[in-house]
Amino acid sequence: MKGLIFTSFLSYIEEQFGLKFLDQMLDTVDVKSSGIYTTVGTYDHQELLKYIVHINSISKHEIPIMVEDFGYYLFTKLSNEYPKLIKQFDNSLDCIYHIDQTIHRNVRKIHLNAELPNMDAKFNDTKDQLILSYHSKRPFMYLAKGLIHGCIDYYNDDISVKMIDLSNGNSNKAKFILQ
Numbered sequence: 001m002k003g004l005i006f007t008s009f010l011s012y013i014e015e016q017f018g019l020k021f022l023d024q025m026l027d028t029v030d031v032k033s034s035g036i037y038t039t040v041g042t043y044d045h046q047e048l049l050k051y052i053v054h055i056n057s058i059s060k061h062e063i064p065i066m067v068e069d070f071g072y073y074l075f076t077k078l079s080n081e082y083p084k085l086i087k088q089f090d091n092s093l094d095c096i097y098h099i100d101q102t103i104h105r106n107v108r109k110i111h112l113n114a115e116l117p118n119m120d121a122k123f124n125d126t127k128d129q130l131i132l133s134y135h136s137k138r139p140f141m142y143l144a145k146g147l148i149h150g151c152i153d154y155y156n157d158d159i160s161v162k163m164i165d166l167s168n169g170n171s172n173k174a175k176f177i178l179q
C-alpha cells in the first residue's frame with residue numbers, strides 16, 4: 001500500500017487523538033517499517049490494520065467506523081495530492097463513475113506497484129442512480145465507503161449511499177447504491 005495512505009493515516013490519528021496518542025501508538029504497535037513512511041514508498045497494508053486493531057483494543061472506537069472515518073478524511077488528502085485527477089469532474093457521481101477507468105488507472109501509471117481494488121460502476125438509464133461494485137484482495141470496503149462520502153461532500157452534493165456487504169465478514173466485497 002502506498003506511503004501516502006500511511007502518512008495520511010498518521011496525520012488523521014494526530015488530528016483525531018493528538019500527538020501524544022500517535023507517539024504511544026507508534027511505540028506500541030510492532031511493524032516492519034517501524035512506523036516510518038514516505039509518501040512514495042510502499043508498505044504492507046497489514047500495518048494499517050494493526051494500528052486500527054490497536055486503537056480498537058484500547059478505546060471504544062469500532063473498527064468499521066474508524067476505517068470509514070479515515071476514508072472520508074483520505075479523500076481530501078488524495079484530492080490535494082492529485083488535483084488534476086479530480087478537477088476534471090463536475091460532480092461526485094461523475095467522479096465516482098470514473099474511479100476505476102480514469103482515476104485509479106492514472107494512479108497505476110504514476111505508481112506501477114499501486115495495489116488498487118477492482119471497481120465497476122454502472123449508471124441506470126436516467127443517470128440518477130450509480131451502482132458501484134468493490135472487490136479487493138484487501139479488506140477496505142469501509143475505506144471505500146468513507147472515500148465515497150468524502151467525494152460527495154467535496155462536490156457539495158446531496159446523494160444517499162447504501163452499502164450492501166457481499167464479503168462474508170472479510171470486508172473485501174461490497175456493492176454501493178448511490179442516488
Ligand code: HEM
Nearest residue numbers: 001002078082085114115116117136138140144147148151
Ligand atoms: C470515491 C472515491 C474513491 C474510492 C471509493 C476509492 C477506493 C479505494 C480503496 C478502497 C483503496 C484501498 C485499496 C484496496 O481496497 O484494495 C484505494 C487506494 C488508493 N486510491 Fe482510491 N478511491 C477513491 C478515490 C481516489 C482518488 C480521488 C485518488 C487519487 C486521486 C485515489 C488514489 C488511490 C491511491 C493512491 C490508493 C493507494 C494505492 C496503493 O496503496 O498502492 N483514489 N482507493
